[in-house]
Amino acid sequence: MSAAMNRALPLLAAPVAFFAAFFAVPMIVVVSSSLMAGGVPSLGNYARVLFDQYHWDVLAATFRIAGLTTVACALLGYPLAYYLVRVVKSRALRRTCVILLVLPLFTSNIVRSFGWMVLLGRNGLVNDALVGVGILDRPMRFLGTELGIVIGLVYILLPFIVLAVGNALAAVDPALEDASSDLGATPFDTFRTVTFPLCLPGLMSGIVMVFTLAVSAYVTPALLSGGKITVFPMLIFQQYSTVFDVNYGGALSMTLLVMTLVLVGLAGWIGNAGASATGRKAQ
């Protein structure tokens, strides 16, 4: 036991040092600066954040955009993952599809968001097409709307949910589904009672990933909002990079972090409760 520990410790040292240097220390710096105001310890920054309806409005808009993004990613990503894992039979084709899915991740967010600015603009391709086909009479406003931000975020975050769900689906033993069919379940019943619950953990991890990335996204909302919608990360960025109030900025950061953790925790708790309820029903 202790010999094993001795062998494990040096192995652990590197990741622990990395974690301390790049996560723990910056986090402590942010927390401690958020607890200072005018050079003395104070909770004033938090009072300024929390006792102001404006911040709650921005927080609501941030979570609304992140929530819509997550729902859209799940609705688009789940069938896509199912198609890639279950329908595509050729290995080469599947690999090509996965590469196509992951490829955009190699391009910077800024470039991809600029791309959407061009596509969604007043004279952009999307409006040209919608007007050309006759769906719209005159160009629709996407930039500067929550819809525009959601479109940009869904595009950027979709691969995360597809990969998470795809991995979970690939791990489901097809024998279980065969057994379900043998016992007389329809394909839909099999999906509902066997396949879906088994890959629920993968879906949940994808959802948590997409939601947290969407909540903390800065570049995409900043560019696609055209400065007309404010999300929380934009307030944080302003304080750190243009107003230079690191104490207030720190308090804003911690507020967003805690609120997000609370929401993710709640979602996890609901997910677990739901899963155990389904489990009991199945028994």
Next chain:
Amino acid sequence: MTHTRAATRTVSRFAALTAVLAAGVSLYALPAAAQGEIRVAWYGGNWGEAFRTCVAEPFTKATGVRVVPEIGTSTATFAKLQQQKDAPTLDVAYMDGGISEMAQAAGVLEAIDPTGVPNLAKALPEAIYKADGSIFAVGSGYYSLGLTYNTKEIKTPPTSWNDLWKPEFADTVTIPSPANSSGVPFVMFLNRMWGNPPGDLSKTFEKLKTLKTALYFDSSGAASNAYQSGEAIIGAHFNVGAWDLADKGLPIGFAVPKEGVWATDARLHLVKNAPHKADAQRFIDTALTPEASACLAEKLYLGPAVQNVSVSPDVERKLPWGVGGSVKNLQLFNWADINRDRAAITDAWNRELARQ
């Protein structure tokens, strides 16, 4: 046979490797021994390229001292200077007006001494920035935020900032947001232009609320993108960015309206306890030559901050003050005032304008 061949191959490989290593070492060691180097912080993109061509290359040619650029925005450079306060590696830093004053207040700058930088005598009096009697920054060129418009959609050039409120331009206007360095001062500029009291911006925000914008831009790149795609057909933009678009053949015009333009400058700073102070001073001296200024005017349309700079007529009309203007036509605000009100104006902007 095979053995010998392999051995020869190993030997020749080893020789080649040694040669490469030796070459590498000599390449590295030679300039370090024969000549020095200085580290200069400047901006990315065409700005950095222009500083390299107009200042760094002539400086290296004259002195043999290599210039190692550290590329970053003014804000990033200021952050670096604060981090390396105790053991600076940078010698000279380019930073914009506003950040320059903050760096001075943070105590990361060394006084620029006229005996070490004789060309300071050639600089415009407006371009020399003093605090407590000593020079902490010297201007390297002015740029302005003027009226920019699409010449295809707008045939007669606009003459006033108030033209932005014309109904025909509804939803096609862009102005800077406070995330841009010009955002806060632009609000103060409008406040002064409309004759509202300096301490009370409420009327200015009321008026700004009625402006039908396509977007508020947070970076110069976003503004260029908006004019390029036709998302915006009129609004504010920097003379540097607007003329860059026009030079690329886009139908973009830049006008200095009758109320004038807000302007600021890129400035040179000597870093406190710079490791190569003498060379750093010579670098600043090189930057203050009329040749370097003329070169920056040609490459970036930066308005020269030194006297007796001559440029071609085409470059002259693209300078921040427009045709026939000079630094006197620029509205240069006191950055101390802007920095003092920055938090309040940003906050008011968030609440009044940045929520649909």
